[in-house]
Amino acid sequence: MMSLYRLPPLPTIREIIKLYNLRAEKQLSQNFLLDLKLTDKIVRKAGNLQNAHVCEVGPGPGGITRAILNSGAEELLVVEKDTRFLPGLKLLNEASMGKVRIVHGDILTYRMDKAFPRHLQKAWSDDPPNVHIIGNLPFNVSTPLIIKWLEEMANRTGPFVYGRTRMTLTFQHEVAERLTAPTSSKQRSRLSIMAQYLCQVKHCFSIPGRAFVPKPEVDVGVVHFSPLIEPKIDQPFKLVEKVVRNVFQFRRKYCYKGISMLFPEEQRTKLTEQILTSADVEPTLRPSALTMKHFQGLCNAYREMCEQDPHLFSYNFREELHQKKVKRNQDTQKTPQITLS
Numbered sequence: 158m159m160s161l162y163r164l165p166p167l168p169t170i171r172e173i174i175k176l177y178n179l180r181a182e183k184q185l186s187q188n189f190l191l192d193l194k195l196t197d198k199i200v201r202k203a204g205n206l207q208n209a210h211v212c213e214v215g216p217g218p219g220g221i222t223r224a225i226l227n228s229g230a231e232e233l234l235v236v237e238k239d240t241r242f243l244p245g246l247k248l249l250n251e252a253s254m255g256k257v258r259i260v261h262g263d264i265l266t267y268r269m270d271k272a273f274p275r276h277l278q279k280a281w282s283d284d285p286p287n288v289h290i291i292g293n294l295p296f297n298v299s300t301p302l303i304i305k306w307l308e309e310m311a312n313r314t315g316p317f318v319y320g321r322t323r324m325t326l327t328f329q330h331e332v333a334e335r336l337t338a339p340t341s342s343k344q345r346s347r348l349s350i351m352a353q354y355l356c357q358v359k360h361c362f363s364i365p366g367r368a369f370v371p372k373p374e375v376d377v378g379v380v381h382f383s384p385l386i387e388p389k390i391d392q393p394f395k396l397v398e399k400v401v402r403n404v405f406q407f408r409r410k411y412c413y414k415g416i417s418m419l420f421p422e423e424q425r426t427k428l429t430e431q432i433l434t435s436a437d438v439e440p441t442l443r444p445s446a447l448t449m450k451h452f453q454g455l456c457n458a459y460r461e462m463c464e465q466d467p468h469l470f471s472y473n474f475r476e477e478l479h480q481k482k483v484k485r486n487q488d489t490q491k492t493p494q495i496t497l498s
């Protein structure tokens with residue numbers, strides 16, 4: 158069946174690279190994937206792309222682009238920052254009879270909410286729309302981008318105005334492990350909770366660094382995100398983010414230490430006890446041992462406490478520390494100097 162959708166005249170990626178003299182820019186962390194088995198495998202992990210509307214982020218010379226075009230997608234929007242790749246992408250567009258829409262831009266600022274026709278929109282509780290995001294981006298872009306997209310997923314904005322848009326993205330191997338880490342694993346971190354409370358996250362497979370040209374220092378993990386109908390924590394993203402950040406800031410200590418920093422010093426002991434009791438969290442658990450249910454309990458209890466004291470949410474213990482330091486310095490300067498004559 159697959160051969161029905163194959164587009165025979167597509168130029169090979171090596172031809173495109175040679176034709177336009179496309180060298181990877183090390184400063185831009187460009188690492189190309191030219192192995193067709195691997196580009197096909199990434200695209201297969203996105204699911205069935207027949208008649209799909211796909212956005213590929215950072216297509217570069219077009220290895221993954223080609224695999225997407227061969228998968229039966231109806232429309233492929235590519236967002237590429239580096240102008241050197243535009244002529245090669247135009248060539249792929251011509252060879253695919255106009256299926257590729259090329260945007261020269263930065264995916265961090267591109268309006269994904271306007272990227273596709275509105276008729277593709279599905280209700281959140283419905284099946285996911287036939288809209289997919291696929292990309293092999295530089296590591297310094299993929300991590301801030303996934304944090305931005307997780308917030309947009311929580312708010313149903315950006316690419317999630319179409320419904321539960323699925324994403325298949327590459328990350329540095331260690332980040333892929335953190336995104337998918339289960340309770341009590343070494344890699345369990347802030348990113349694990351933020352991703353897993355909103356989606357089903359799957360580390361599909363790893364690609365050794367040597368498969369890329371040029372070879373990056375680290376291996377790469379391919380991660381698939383499928384947004385959940387009901388997030389596992391029913392609280393605003395910013396609140397969840399604050400609780401989770403506090404819990405993990407002292408990751409080697411008992412969890413009560415980080416949790417206590419949600420509260421101003423004068424109420425710290427009392428309110429920490431209150432939140433731990435209400436969320437049914439054992440104070441001597443390590444942050445990595447907390448389950449999603451524990452985080453749900455902590456966020457719900459913190460929300461209630463913030464409703465009772467509206468100043469609580471804006472409290473930031475680092476700011477308090479900073480203020481104290483400034484005051485100490487001012488006091489030292491005010492102390493009269495006693496000079497011995």
Ligand SMILES: C[S@@+](CC[C@H](N)C(=O)[O-])C[C@H]1O[C@@H](n2cnc3c(N)ncnc32)[C@H](O)[C@@H]1O
Pocket residue numbers: 185186187188189190191214215216217218219220221236237238239242262263264265292293294295298
């Ligand atoms: C690691 S290379 C991968 C290229 C290609 N997808 C592949 O797998 O061979 C990353 C690509 O993303 C592009 N890129 C980097 N930052 C970007 C951004 N903020 N927005 C859009 N594209 C970006 C780079 O120019 C480059 O083409």
